[in-house]
Amino acid sequence: MEKIFKSAVVGMGGIGKTHATCIKNNPNAELVCVCDVNKQRADEAAEQFGVPAVYSVKDMLKNYPEIEVVHVTTSGFENGSWHYVPTMECLDAGKHVLVEKPISNNIEEAREMVAFATKKDLYLGCDLNHYFSEPAFRADQLIKDNKVGEQVYALTKVGFNGSAVNVGVADPNSRMNMMYAHTKAFLTHPFSVMRHFSGDITHIQCFMEKPGARKQSGDLMMSIASVNMKFQNGCIGYMLSQRGDACFGLGGWWSYELAGTRGTFCIENCVEKLTYWENGKDPEIMNTGVTDFGATFPIRINAFYEDLINEVPKEHLRSSGRDALATMEYIFACIESYESGGEVVRPHALPALHGHPTIIH
Numbered sequence: 576m577e578k579i580f581k582s583a584v585v586g587m588g589g590i591g592k593t594h595a596t597c598i599k600n601n602p603n604a605e606l607v608c609v610c611d612v613n614k615q616r617a618d619e620a621a622e623q624f625g626v627p628a629v630y631s632v633k634d635m636l637k638n639y640p641e642i643e644v645v646h647v648t649t650s651g652f653e654n655g656s657w658h659y660v661p662t663m664e665c666l667d668a669g670k671h672v673l674v675e676k677p678i679s680n681n682i683e684e685a686r687e688m689v690a691f692a693t694k695k696d697l698y699l700g701c702d703l704n705h706y707f708s709e710p711a712f713r714a715d716q717l718i719k720d721n722k723v724g725e726q727v728y729a730l731t732k733v734g735f736n737g738s739a740v741n742v743g744v745a746d747p748n749s750r751m752n753m754m755y756a757h758t759k760a761f762l763t764h765p766f767s768v769m770r771h772f773s774g775d776i777t778h779i780q781c782f783m784e785k786p787g788a789r790k791q792s793g794d795l796m797m798s799i800a801s802v803n804m805k806f807q808n809g810c811i812g813y814m815l816s817q818r819g820d821a822c823f824g825l826g827g828w829w830s831y832e833l834a835g836t837r838g839t840f841c842i843e844n845c846v847e848k849l850t851y852w853e854n855g856k857d858p859e860i861m862n863t864g865v866t867d868f869g870a871t872f873p874i875r876i877n878a879f880y881e882d883l884i885n886e887v888p889k890e891h892l893r894s895s896g897r898d899a900l901a902t903m904e905y906i907f908a909c910i911e912s913y914e915s916g917g918e919v920v921r922p923h924a925l926p927a928l929h930g931h932p933t934i935i936h
Contacts, residue, residue, distance in 0.1 A: 578884050580604050580671075583642050585632055585661045586649035587611040587620035590675055594646045594702075595624050597873045603880040607642055610635045632661045636668045644883070646876075647674040652750050654760040655680035659688060662699070666691050671698040673879050676763045677906075678899035682923075685903045689896045689926060698883060698892055701899035703767040704875035705829075709863045710842040710849035714772065714833070717840055717851060724837030726810035729773050731765045733829045737819030745794035756796045757818045758783070758906055765814050765831075766902040767894075769804075772833055773812065775901065778805040780919045781909035786820050802909055846870050888931035901925055 582604045584595045591609070598604045608627045611617035621628035629635040635642070645665040651657030655677040665672050672692070678701050679685040692699035705711075717723055745752050751760065770776065783797040798818040805811055832841040838853040845868055851859040878893050889895075901922075908922040 578603065580643045580880060580883060581607045581639075581641050582644040582646065583608050583610060583635060583639065584620075584646045584648060585610045585635070585665075586647065586657070586675075587613075587616045588648065588650060590650075591646070591648035592620060592623070593869065593872050594648050594673075594876065595620065597876040598646070599624060600873065601877055601880060603877070603884060604644070607639050608635060632664045636664065636670075642670060644671045644673065644880075647672055649675070650750065651680070653677070653680035653753055653756045654750065656750075659684040662688055663691060666695050666697055666699065669695065669697065671700075671883060673700045673702065673876070674896070674899075675702050676767075676899060677759055677903055678896060679903070680759045682903055682907045685900050686926075689900045692896055693889070693926065696889070698879075698889060699896035700879045700882075700892055700894055701896055702872075702875060703764065703771075703894040703899060703902070704871040705764045705768050705845055706771045707871050707875040707878060707894075708842075708846045709865070710846065710861060711768075711771075713849050713851075713861055714840050714842060717838065718772065722838045722851070722853070723833060723835035723840065725835055726773055726806070726808055727834045727836065728832075729769055729806075729810055729812040729834075730832045731769055731812070731814040731830070732816075732823070732826055733765045733814075733831075734761075734817040734823065735819035736823050736828055738822060743792055745789075745792045747793075752795050754795050754797055755906075755910055757798050757816070758800055758909060759903075761818065762800060762802075762814070762816055762906050762909065763899070763902045765816060766905045767898065768831055769806075769812055769814065770898070770901055770905075772831075773806045773808060773810045775807045775925070776804045776812070776905055776922060777807050778919050779803070779905060779908040779912055779922060780917055781912040782917055783909075783913045789820070797913075800909065804905075844868075888934060890928050890931060891934065897926060 598606045609620045610629045617628040649657035780803040782801045802814040827844045840851045846865045849861040904922045908920040912920045
């Protein structure tokens with residue numbers, strides 16, 4: 576089944592340009608226009624991609640009714656406060672939406688976005704792109720082939736390499752100078768990876784901190800997060816994330832390890848490497864030769880268009896709005912746990928799955 580979806584991008588910063596490039600290079604999509612409330616940014620992107628510029632979602636929907644898919648790549652506080660309004664406007668107009676992560680920095684808005692997409696019977700996807708890579712696909716196959724077995728533990732380490740030796744003065748107007756900015760903007764990805772491989776999380780305990788250098792600078796952000804978790808399947812998990820406060824050691828900036836009764840795999844730096852260990856055998860090593868994390872974007876975006884073309888049941892959309900909501904429920908459980916001194920928290924329930932007659936048996 577061949578179809579070309581007429582598409583637009585709202586929010587023409589760096590990520591918006593990345594989405595626009597992916598659309599231009601995708602045989603199943605056609606870029607109709609670009610949109611940004613910042614006229615200069617919209618005009619520059621329009622010239623770069625050879626399409627018209629518009630300066631509001633309202634005008635975009637009015638002037639280009641043929642649009643079928645909208646990519647919402649706006650930013651805002653904690654990288655997500657400008658996602659809700661354009662997403663809701665586009666859904667209300669009957670457009671499918673692919674929104675950047677986090678789906679929203681406000682949990683009530685995130686829940687409403689997912690519920691509204693369901694009510695409108697539209698596809699709402701999110702750019703949870705860290706498990707759209709060759710190592711992740713190989714890991715999927717290992718699990719499918721029962722090469723991992725019963726899951727025992729999952730470990731994630733992800734963050735920015737750096738140090739806090741040089742103390743500056745925090746910018747009070749920065750979208751990230753907020754207490755839980757790192758938690759909301761960045762834990763989305765590691766939670767999405769852990770849930771992708773191990774399923775829903777039922778229990779969370781979290782500790783947060785920031786080094787003295789951040790405190791001296793007046794930075795409000797809690798930049799270090801330590802998260803214990805338990806999955807519905809019985810697997811035990813741990814995540815460590817930090818925002819450039821230290822130099823990471825083994826595994827680089829990103830590592831994920833899943834161990835089971837039959838074997839263990841570890842993915843390094845998202846796109847670069849997978850190692851699989853099986854008892855009594857030499858490790859199986861996949862080196863992709865890919866070092867650019869940006870390679871995940873066209874893969875993830877193409878998957879969204881494939882799912883639209885194949886008209887998959889909404890509940891089976893890969894990297895869906897519901898999946899993105901799950902990561903935010905875990906993040907807000909982390910915040911609740913931290914604020915209660917490290918108590919174990921049960922994440923808020925996700926919207927019920929009702930199943931589809933072509934899938935359920």
